[in-house]
Amino acid sequence: MLVDHFIAISAELTGFSAEELRATGMAGVYRAVVLERAGAERLGRLEAAVTGAGDGPLGLDEEPERELARAVAHLWYLGTWPGLRVPEDSKAQRLAGEPFVVSSRAYTEGLAWRTFHGNAPGTAAQGHGSWSTAPPAGATRDADAAAPAERR
Amino acid sequence: MSAPEARRWDVIVVGAGFAGSLVAGQLGERGWRVLVLEAGHGAPDAQQGHLDALESYRSAMAKVPNSPYATSGAAPSPDVTDLSGNTDGGFDAGGYFVQRGPLPYASGYLRANGGTGLAWTGLAPRMHPEDFRAGDFGHGRNWPIGYQDLEPYYRAAEREIGVAGDVDEQREAVGLPFPDGYRYPMQAIPRSYLDRVMAQALDGRPVQDPATDGPTRLRVATTPHARNGLPNPAPGAGQPAGGRLCQGHASCVPICPSQAKYTPLRTQARWGPSVTLVTRAVVTRVRIAGNGRAAGVEYQTYHEDAATPAAVSTHSADADLVVLATHAIENAKLLLASGAANSSDQVGRNLMDHPVLLTWGLMPHRIGPYRGPGSTSGLEGFRFGAARARRAPFRIEIGNWGWTWALGPPDGRVAELLRSGGPDGRGLFGAELRRTLGDRIGREFAFQFEMEQDADPANRVTIDPRQRDALGNPRPVLHYDLSDHVKRGIAAAKSVSDQLFALLGAEDHTRFEPGPAWPGYFEYEGRPYAYRGAGHGAGTHVMGDSPATSVVDQWQRCWDHPNLYTVGCGSMPTVATSNPSLTMAALALRSSDEIHRDLLARRRPVSVRGAAGVADPALQGADRP
Ligand SMILES: Cc1cc2nc3c(=O)[nH]c(=O)nc-3n(C[C@H](O)[C@H](O)[C@H](O)COP(=O)(O)OP(=O)(O)OC[C@H]3O[C@@H](n4cnc5c(N)ncnc54)[C@H](O)[C@@H]3O)c2cc1C
Ligand code: SF4
Numbered sequence: 001m002l003v004d005h006f007i008a009i010s011a012e013l014t015g016f017s018a019e020e021l022r023a024t025g026m027a028g029v030y031r032a033v034v035l036e037r038a039g040a041e042r043l044g045r046l047e048a049a050v051t052g053a054g055d056g057p058l059g060l061d062e063e064p065e066r067e068l069a070r071a072v073a074h075l076w077y078l079g080t081w082p083g084l085r086v087p088e089d090s091k092a093q094r095l096a097g098e099p100f101v102v103s104s105r106a107y108t109e110g111l112a113w114r115t116f117h118g119n120a121p122g123t124a125a126q127g128h129g130s131w132s133t134a135p136p137a138g139a140t141r142d143a144d145a146a147a148p149a150e151r152r
Numbered sequence: 153m154s155a156p157e158a159r160r161w162d163v164i165v166v167g168a169g170f171a172g173s174l175v176a177g178q179l180g181e182r183g184w185r186v187l188v189l190e191a192g193h194g195a196p197d198a199q200q201g202h203l204d205a206l207e208s209y210r211s212a213m214a215k216v217p218n219s220p221y222a223t224s225g226a227a228p229s230p231d232v233t234d235l236s237g238n239t240d241g242g243f244d245a246g247g248y249f250v251q252r253g254p255l256p257y258a259s260g261y262l263r264a265n266g267g268t269g270l271a272w273t274g275l276a277p278r279m280h281p282e283d284f285r286a287g288d289f290g291h292g293r294n295w296p297i298g299y300q301d302l303e304p305y306y307r308a309a310e311r312e313i314g315v316a317g318d319v320d321e322q323r324e325a326v327g328l329p330f331p332d333g334y335r336y337p338m339q340a341i342p343r344s345y346l347d348r349v350m351a352q353a354l355d356g357r358p359v360q361d362p363a364t365d366g367p368t369r370l371r372v373a374t375t376p377h378a379r380n381g382l383p384n385p386a387p388g389a390g391q392p393a394g395g396r397l398c399q400g401h402a403s404c405v406p407i408c409p410s411q412a413k414y415t416p417l418r419t420q421a422r423w424g425p426s427v428t429l430v431t432r433a434v435v436t437r438v439r440i441a442g443n444g445r446a447a448g449v450e451y452q453t454y455h456e457d458a459a460t461p462a463a464v465s466t467h468s469a470d471a472d473l474v475v476l477a478t479h480a481i482e483n484a485k486l487l488l489a490s491g492a493a494n495s496s497d498q499v500g501r502n503l504m505d506h507p508v509l510l511t512w513g514l515m516p517h518r519i520g521p522y523r524g525p526g527s528t529s530g531l532e533g534f535r536f537g538a539a540r541a542r543r544a545p546f547r548i549e550i551g552n553w554g555w556t557w558a559l560g561p562p563d564g565r566v567a568e569l570l571r572s573g574g575p576d577g578r579g580l581f582g583a584e585l586r587r588t589l590g591d592r593i594g595r596e597f598a599f600q601f602e603m604e605q606d607a608d609p610a611n612r613v614t615i616d617p618r619q620r621d622a623l624g625n626p627r628p629v630l631h632y633d634l635s636d637h638v639k640r641g642i643a644a645a646k647s648v649s650d651q652l653f654a655l656l657g658a659e660d661h662t663r664f665e666p667g668p669a670w671p672g673y674f675e676y677e678g679r680p681y682a683y684r685g686a687g688h689g690a691g692t693h694v695m696g697d698s699p700a701t702s703v704v705d706q707w708q709r710c711w712d713h714p715n716l717y718t719v720g721c722g723s724m725p726t727v728a729t730s731n732p733s734l735t736m737a738a739l740a741l742r743s744s745d746e747i748h749r750d751l752l753a754r755r756r757p758v759s760v761r762g763a764a765g766v767a768d769p770a771l772q773g774a775d776r777p
Contacts, residue, residue: 015586060581070570070579077566077589080213104210112562115586116594118522121553121561122209122403125410128382129342131400131524131552135594 006031006043009050013073016111021076024109026102030075033102037081038068046072079106079120156430161187161471162751164449166435166486168194169267170733171720171740172477173416173423174312178744180427184751187428187469189451191227191478194265194431198417202407205270209407215561217271217406217687218262225622226454226464227263227434232685234260235671243671250619253611253632256671259505259685261479265431268479268687269416269733271406273526275549276315276378276734278306278328282536283728289541291637292606293502293725296697296706299329305738307334310376313414313737314394316341317376325373326532338381340374341398344552346519346597347372347529350656354531359651362644363539370652372529372550378414378734379404379525394418400524402553433467436625438474438490438716446474446492446716452623464623472754473715473747477740480722481628484613484692487703487718489626493693493710498703500613502691504727507634507672507683509601509642510551511649511662512558518594521554527600528552534648535729544641546601547729548648554596555661557684559669562593599652601645603683604729605638607691634683639676642683688732690721707746708739715750719743 004018007027011018021027034043042064049065060066067084074082083099101107108123117136119126165176168190176186195201209220216232223229234247235256245251261268279299287294310317316338322328343351351372358367379398395411395418404413411418420429434452441447448470455463476483484500487493531548539545551557555565569588573580580588611633615626634642653660666673670682696702699711708723710716719740721732728735 013581015581015583060579066579069581073570073581073585074567078563080563082567099213101211101213104207107210111586112566112589112593113522115590116518116520118520118594119402120210121215121522122206122401122407122409125399125401126523128397128399131344131402131520131528132342132348133520134345135518135520135523 003027003031005047006034009047010072010076012050013069014076014111016076016114024111026076026079026106026109029102029106030072033075033081034068034072038071038084042068075102077110077112079103079108079110156187156189156428156469157467161185161469163187163473163475163747164189164469164471165475165477166449167191167267167476167478167482168265168416168420168429168431169477169479170269170272170416171736172267172475173269173419174737174740175475175477175719175744175747176427177419177423178741179747180424182748183426184748185426185428187471188430189433189435189449189469190265190429190431191434192262192264192267192431193222193224194429198421202411205407206409209403215406217260220407221262221264221270223262223264224432224454226432226452228621228627229263230260232258232260236668237666237671237673239667241666241673245671248621248627250616250627250629251632252629255633255674257503257505257630257632257685257689258507258672258683259687259689261481261687261689263482265429266416266420269414272687272733273405273731274378274408274413275527275731276310276313276317276376277326277730278322278376279728279730279735280327280536281329282540283726283730286540286604286606286726286728291541291544292604293694293696295725296695301706302735302738302742303329303331305742306734307331308741309734309737311337312419312741313378313734314338314380315376315378315734316381318374321373322376325371327536335384336376337384339384341377341379341381341525341528343372343374344524344528344550346515346521346552347374347550349515349519350529350550353656354652357655359648359655361534361539362647363542363640364537368533370531370533373532374529375527375549376734377525377528379408380412394421398525402522402524402526404525434623434625435478435486436489438476438486438492439468440490440492440713444713446713449474454623473717473751475747476716476718477720480689480692480720481613481630483718483720483722485615485626485628487693488613488615493703493712493716493718495712496699496701496703498609498694498701500692501609501611502607502694502725503611503613503630503632503689504605504607504691504724506602506686506688506727506729507605507638507642508686509603509645509649509681509683510558510598511601511646511653511660512551512555512596512598513653513661514592514595514659515597516595516657518591519597520594521552521596524552526551526553534645542640543644544603544606544638545729546603546641546645548645549600549602551598551600554593555598557600558598562589565589565593597658599649601642601649602686602729602731603638603641603645605727606635607694607725608633608635613692634674639674639681642681643676643679646679646681686731688721688727690724690727690732692722693718694725695723696725708743709746717743717747
């Protein structure tokens with residue numbers, strides 16, 4: 001499915017797993033935003049560049065791809081479309097530049113907060129006094145998961 | 153309800169914000185017929201209005217204090233986004249204010265039903281007894297009343313707005329006198345994890361303030377809040393004043409989803425039937441009669457957002473007594489536009505705020521920022537004492553929402569890493585992006601140094617017939633600057649900050665440079681600094697003990713007009729170092745008692761009036777705790 005493809009490259013770009021991304025319920029909406037603002041062709045080139053890179057470093061040498069990659073990650077991390085400087089597709093040209101919050105739901109699902117096991121301000125009741133306790137230890141563990149587990 | 157014009161009111165209250173809602177409630181409770189005229193929009197259904205505001209906030213690009221609320225060009229609100237710094241120093245001001253001073257007045261306020269009291273943070277500390285005598289230290293003015301005059305009203309205000317706090321801690325760490333056995337209505341809001349880490353590193357440690365001879369010992373003390381904590385079971389304490397328990401949404405500014413934070417809408421919900429509210433009613437003038445008494449007000453109503461002259465109609469209403477409660481700057485503007493209350497030439501002068509020095513950095517370990525209220529504790533040791541004569545005193549708030557106030561929400565940090573992070577400086581992606589952001593944002597914290605600004609007559613609000621808003625009403629023209637006394641305080645605060653960072657082993661990321669983000673940039677003794685505005689506008693209708701040097705008397709009654717009261721932080725002769733609204737609320741409750749006495753005196757001239765200074769048994773409501 002096309003959304004699966006979008007989720008796959010989004011996982012590469014954001015560092016969140018496909019399951020984590022899917023669970024936000026935002027993938028379809030974000031893909032539609034990218035198609036509308038950047039055009040199918042440009043998204044296709046980004047998908048090809050990221051997928052083609054295999055296990056190596058992301059194949060983002062060209063600036064238009066890199067810019068769109070940043071925009072896609074930005075979208076997932078903050079729920080906000082940051083705008084593009086170098087729109088190519090003529091139909092998308094008018095829309096590409098304008099930054100906007102996709103929706104209040106998108107704001108709520110922003111991944112930036114999840115990187116430290118937090119929540120976007122004004123979106124989650126957490127229990128009276130919950131802020132007095134140490135932040136979840138898992139935050140440190142899964143963030144460091146890539147390397148140290150084996151080395152020990 | 154008959155049309156407001158068709159009848160004569162006992163009292164007209166102008167402004168349904170923090171102070172006006174309290175006064176109207178107090179007078180309504182005693183049966184007076186009160187007309188409240190509010191310039192901004194009001195939601196017909198309070199709960200729906202709250203949900204709409206929440207939705208607006210979550211989907212706003214810039215989550216600034218006014219972002220959740222519907223405002224109108226017919227009654228414009230100044231916004232923090234109106235200001236921008238220039239890269240070579242100096243600043244540009246767009247929007248509602250006309251700024252003509254060397255430095256910007258950097259605070260906004262909100263003109264909507266509920267006023268700035270919708271968007272406020274909700275920190276509710278008392279002033280210290282010494283704060284009422286700042287003039288004795290050679291800077292600013294003395295109050296005509298002291299802490300003891302206000303103390304019963306502090307208790308009444310703490311009950312009315314619902315304050316959570318720890319009396320013993322306030323007594324020990326701040327030196328506040330409380331009556332024996334007094335308890336705040338609710339237990340202290342739990343301190344943040346950051347506060348706990350700080351207390352461990354800082355409590356009992358000395359720092360050297362350049363203005364003092366000996367060291368100052370640090371102590372992390374919790375702050376009283378106007379948000380719901382657990383009810384205090386101790387005798388004499390009240391019950392939570394409505395809304396739910398604070399559950400850490402971390403968005404008190406600008407909107408609390410669970411309505412745990414006090415807003416004036418809570419007081420409005422308790423208004424009795426004799427209080428009538430009219431929204432979208434912009435008062436333009438107080439009418440002063442030949443005998444010097446206020447006869448009533450003139451106002452404009454407008455339809456929805458169409459601020460076109462065609463949609464506006466003008467009205468007039470009469471009352472025995474008029475109360476202006478439109479916020480410090482608007483109150484001064486209204487008095488000036490009415491040619492009222494200014495025999496002292498002090499109307500609009502002495503404009504004060506809390507200039508805030510922010511310092512920010514990364515703690516050595518993750519502390520879980522962006523959870524709970526914006527600040528739950530402070531360092532109180534720099535607010536009092538002889539050093540006050542040498543530099544502006546300050547209160548230190550421990551900032552729990554990362555770098556939001558200093559640099560904006562994490563969005564900026566995300567964008568920066570995407571743009572220029574990574575080894576090649578071309579952007580970071582994937583697992584490395586996730587890990588780096590978690591590590592950095594998870595360690596963000598800030599200190600907020602709130603400086604007392606001394607009353608300077610040259611800092612002022614004026615009006616200029618050429619500067620008008622969409623309805624043709626004058627825009628506030630501001631002249632604002634920081635005195636050397638304040639700048640010395642800011643320099644001392646920065647030095648204290650450096651020592652705090654060292655004690656914490658924290659990475660200091662504080663950096664001030666001229667540019668768009670820092671309209672309040674300045675240099676002092678060769679060093680760069682910048683301030684933000686705390687939103688604590690004060691001093692513009694200053695209270696005093698003489699009509700020659702002040703605008704209002706100790707009851708916030710205009711010296712020049714016996715039935716015109718002007719209430720709010722504008723009456724404060726010193727803004728002190730505490731967040732001012734609890735003191736403003738206490739003053740409003742105290743004035744309500746006097747207004748009640750004034751009204752009774754006019755109806756039944758001699759018999760009911762109590763002896764001066766003695767609480768009249770007829771005055772239910774005063775001195776309640
Ligand atoms: C971001 C922010 C955070 C804050 N945090 C704190 C805090 O933690 N602690 C604290 O103590 N203080 C805080 N404050 C300050 C606090 O909000 C103010 O002190 C308080 O709201 C002032 O009350 P007021 O009644 O004078 O004005 P407001 O609450 O602003 O009410 C004034 C009302 O008058 C109306 N009005 C204006 N002009 C007219 C007119 N011509 N005709 C009719 N009506 C009119 C307005 O629409 C408004 O409803 C904060 C302020 C800001 C901006
Ligand atoms: S922390 Fe959350 S629940 Fe508590 S007052 Fe602030 S916004 Fe409301």
